[in-house]
Amino acid sequence: MLSREEVWTVLQTVMDPEVPVISVVELGIVREVQVHDGGVRITITPTYSGCPAMHEIEADIRTALAAHQVPLLGIDLVLSPAWTTDWIGPEAREKLRAYGIAPPGRAEPQGLITLTRARQPVACPFCGSSDTHLQSEFGSTACKAIHVCHSCRQPFDEFKAF
Amino acid sequence: MTVPFQVAAPRTTPVANPLFEYLLRHGDDRLVLGHRLSEWCGHGPILEEDIALSNLALDLIGHATSILALAGTVEAKGRNEDALAYFRDAVDYRNALIVELPNGDFAFTLVRQFLFDAYSVLLWDALSGCAHESLAAIATKSLKEDKYHLRHSGEWVVRLGDGTEESHARAQSAVDTLWRYTGELFDPDGVDESIVTLGIAVDHAALKSRWDGLVSDVLQRATLTVPVDRAMRGGGRTGKHTEHLGHMLATMQIVARSHPGASW
Numbered sequence: 001m002l003s004r005e006e007v008w009t010v011l012q013t014v015m016d017p018e019v020p021v022i023s024v025v026e027l028g029i030v031r032e033v034q035v036h037d038g039g040v041r042i043t044i045t046p047t048y049s050g051c052p053a054m055h056e057i058e059a060d061i062r063t064a065l066a067a068h069q070v071p072l073l074g075i076d077l078v079l080s081p082a083w084t085t086d087w088i089g090p091e092a093r094e095k096l097r098a099y100g101i102a103p104p105g106r107a108e109p110q111g112l113i114t115l116t117r118a119r120q121p122v123a124c125p126f127c128g129s130s131d132t133h134l135q136s137e138f139g140s141t142a143c144k145a146i147h148v149c150h151s152c153r154q155p156f157d158e159f160k161a162f
Numbered sequence: 163m164t165v166p167f168q169v170a171a172p173r174t175t176p177v178a179n180p181l182f183e184y185l186l187r188h189g190d191d192r193l194v195l196g197h198r199l200s201e202w203c204g205h206g207p208i209l210e211e212d213i214a215l216s217n218l219a220l221d222l223i224g225h226a227t228s229i230l231a232l233a234g235t236v237e238a239k240g241r242n243e244d245a246l247a248y249f250r251d252a253v254d255y256r257n258a259l260i261v262e263l264p265n266g267d268f269a270f271t272l273v274r275q276f277l278f279d280a281y282s283v284l285l286w287d288a289l290s291g292c293a294h295e296s297l298a299a300i301a302t303k304s305l306k307e308d309k310y311h312l313r314h315s316g317e318w319v320v321r322l323g324d325g326t327e328e329s330h331a332r333a334q335s336a337v338d339t340l341w342r343y344t345g346e347l348f349d350p351d352g353v354d355e356s357i358v359t360l361g362i363a364v365d366h367a368a369l370k371s372r373w374d375g376l377v378s379d380v381l382q383r384a385t386l387t388v389p390v391d392r393a394m395r396g397g398g399r400t401g402k403h404t405e406h407l408g409h410m411l412a413t414m415q416i417v418a419r420s421h422p423g424a425s426w
Contacts, residue, residue: 049307050224079228080299082306137314138214142221146210162306 002070004035011042014064017056018141019159021099024057028087031078039071045083048142048162085143085162096159097125102147104161122158124149132156180356182237183256185297186246187353187399188285189229190257193247194407195278196222197414198265207268218275218311225304232296248418252401252408259398260343262407266336269322269329273336276315280376281347282308284369293361316380323384334386345394348373353399 002010011033014024024030024044032043042061046054058075065072085104088096093103102125121132129151137160139146144157177183199219206212230243241249261278265271286308289301322333348370357363378388397403418424 046224048221048224049228049303050220050222052220078299079303080295082299082303136210136214137310138210138217140213142217 001035002040002068004033007033007035007040007065007070010064010068010070011061014057014060017053017060018143019096019099019101021095022088022092024061026088026092026095028083029057030061036073039073040065041073041076043076043078045078045081047083051142053141083162085159088159100125100156101144102156102158104159107161122147124152124154125156126154127152177353177356179237180353181294181360181362182233183353184357184362185229185233185236186256187258189226189233189243189246190255191261191278191282192222192229193226194255194257194410195261195275196220196226197410198261199271199275201265202271211268214314215271218314221307221311225300225307228300228304232300244418248415252403252411254401255398255403255407255411256401257398257403257407258343258346259395259404260340260346262398262404262410263340263343264406267332269332270336270339272315272318272322273333274340275311276319276380277340277344277377278347279308279312279315280373280380281344281369283312284372284376285364288364288369289362292363297362319380319386320384323381323386330385333384337381337386338389341389342392342395345391346396346398349394349396349399351399 008025008030011030012023012025016022016024016027016029019027027047029044029047030042031045032041034041034043042065044054044057044061054077061075062072084107086107088104096103102122105120105122119134121130122134123130124132124147127149129149131150132147133150135146135148135155137145139157143159143162145160146155147158148155196219199215199222202212202215203219204212206215226247227243230246234241234243234246260274263274283305286301286305290298290305292298292301319333322329324330325333348366350364350366354364354366381388
């Protein structure tokens with residue numbers, strides 16, 4: 001039977017299916033690991049409520065644990081505390097940038113209604129320029145926004161601060 | 163001659179499980195609106211908006227999944243979120259009428275979205291501190307997402323209202339048509355009263371007043387006229403729906419009903 005730390009290490013190898021350079025641990029999806037006599041219980045939380053990758057993530061966790069002969073007692077889903085990109089650490093942010101996705105800034109607590117955005121331009125992950133504009137707050141996945149860089153003229157994804 | 167609008171019948175029938183009923187109302191609102199938004203997938207006026215509406219649809223269906231799963235637990239009759247979504251008929255749906263209306267044009271879709279988002283954000287804000295732990299968790303999480311839905315739909319209302327003559331006319335027409343369906347969102351009944359003892363107490367008058375303030379502010383910025391309150395249409399909360407819901411459910415439920423128990 002693996003120790004709690006060893007189980008965390010196994011989970012570190014489970015990559016997010018949509019952003020395969022950071023793990024579900026680095027993303028903050030895995031909240032808790034409990035090691036019992038008969039096996040382990042894992043607690044996960046969804047990023048966005050409608051994220052279609054959650055089932056995939058659950059299946060990937062099962063596969064990774066099975067590959068290490070870790071008996072799984074169950075995977076519990078919790079909603080509270082609500083997931084935030086602030087849980088993504090500096091190393092994972094650097095991995096995102098290297099992969100071509102601008103990492104999230106700090107998730108500012110916002111008022112209920114913020115029609116007008118006073119957002120700083122997001123730095124281009126390719127050339128570093130801040131001469132960029134937001135093309136759309138909605139991108140290829142729920143967690144990303146689309147920007148365009150005026151300096152290197154490339155469109156790029158931003159992992160939205162959330 | 164003016165034809166009077168249908169007024170919701172007095173609701174005196176007590177419901178067996180008010181919390182279940184309450185969760186169905188809010189789960190169904192999001193499931194039905196989420197499905198309506200998904201109908202735009204592949205039909206959006208521009209690519210970015212096509213993606214945006216599909217994103218919103220996913221979030222709403224995600225919220226519906228959480229709420230209906232909780233409803234199934236509360237009901238304790240072995241129905242999960244899929245059973246509740248796919249194996250209830252229109253009369254058993256509890257969504258407000260505003261979300262089941264067909265999408266209409268882009269202005270109609272976005273104005274409806276804005277009116278609903280404003281309501282949803284304020285509702286979640288009120289419920290995020292309620293004493294029911296699971297509902298409070300759903301409210302807190304959904305609130306984060308609905309806030310950016312509201313920003314998106316609100317910006318579009320301003321853009322369309324304060325846009326061209328054509329977009330202004332279409333947005334105003336949408337506001338005028340939809341207004342009579344907004345009363346139902348703030349009309350408490352026995353179900354709302356029954357769950358106060360569970361620590362779920364939303365002050366509907368306060369909710370309505372905050373909604374009025376927010377909506378009029380954005381409509382004014384959009385150079386649109388705020389309609390005066392008049393006879394409101396209701397009935398959805400007790401299963402009296404427009405003809406549109408049945409047609410929508412037929413499309414939504416056909417696969418699950420044709421292959422019961424299938425998984426993919």
